[in-house]
Amino acid sequence: MLGFCGYGLYLVWPQVQPALRHLQWYSVAASAAAAAAGAGCMMLAWRALLADLGSPLPVRACVRINGLAQLGKYVPGAVWSFAAMVELGHDYQVPRRRGFASVAIGLAVGIGTGLVVAAVALPLASASVARHYLLALAVIPVILACLYPPVLGRLLNRALVLLRQQPLEAPPTMRGLGLAVAWSLAGWLLYGLQVWLVAADMTGHGAHIVLLVLGGYALATSAGLLLVVFPAGIGAREVIMIAVFTLAMSRSAAVAIALVTRVLTTASDLGWGGIALLVRRAAARPVRGRHARSGKDEGCGQTADHQQADYLGDRVLGSGNAQP
Secondary structure: OHHHHHHHHHHHHHHHHHHHHOOOHHHHHHHHHHHHHHHHHHHHHHHHHHHHOOOOOOHHHHHHHHHHHHHHHHOOOOOHHHHHHHHHHHOOOOOHHHHHHHHHHHHHHHHHHHHHHHHHHHHHHOHHHHHHOHHHHOOHHHHHHHOOHHHHHHHHHHHHHHOOOOOOOOOOOHHHHHHHHHHHHHHHHHHHHHHHHHHHHHHOOOHHHHHHHHHHHHHHHHHHHHOOOOHHHOOHHHHHHHHHHOOOOOHHHHHHHHHHHHHHHHHHHHHHHHHHHHOOOOOOOOOOOOOOOOOOOOOOOOOHHHHHHHHHHHHHOOOOOOOO
């Protein structure tokens, strides 16, 4: 993961380095802090969903799981980050079906809220942008309909059956989804602040480009997540950002802003990953939520092969709690 991440930075660094010379250090530092805070809000949105499904985890455990797993999105294939979230969560006795459900719902909530932010901000900033990307915004009603708890529960259980997993004990609730949406909206606002700080410093434009920058970044990132063939949305996100930003600035400035924010976002992911490595894994114990685990759940009745695999996984993760 670090190799792929480093290679991605190496590819864009020759274009980013000249742009950094035109930025003040405090703008870069504030932008990086906003990116890290936005990622933290997205993590708390996933934590709220996981708790709503019956597996509440302390923040420290979520930092470890999410911080390590997010580095997997830089590996080609798009599934590594999601798989890592499920497997690392299982180390904390989160059933895999709940882990899968929380990741799937979290992705839908993140994309849905991002497109809603774009749908509100872009028409206010520029009606022509909204018309150009009307097709992307048209998926919002579909996502909102799928997030309705009874519908969402049926879709998740059908997917779990296909994956040969037991269905969820109960569907997600409106309260849990509402909390996740609130954290996600806060995350998008912080991500927008990250881009605006760079854009304002580089172009000299002030508050009048806030909505354009916020909506353009939310649209570009959400569309990049939908195009799962691109690792971390690389390429697709930048193309959309540049197309939107050129309405208010030169193309060279738009390219520089897109690349600088990509580097800062990657640095944020690396920072969270480093924090995750420093956080010692708490002793795994059953987590009691609104749905107690049954004796037939995945954590019980493991074979010797599974126990050995769990032990090896603990050793790879650097845990001091692994027991052969």
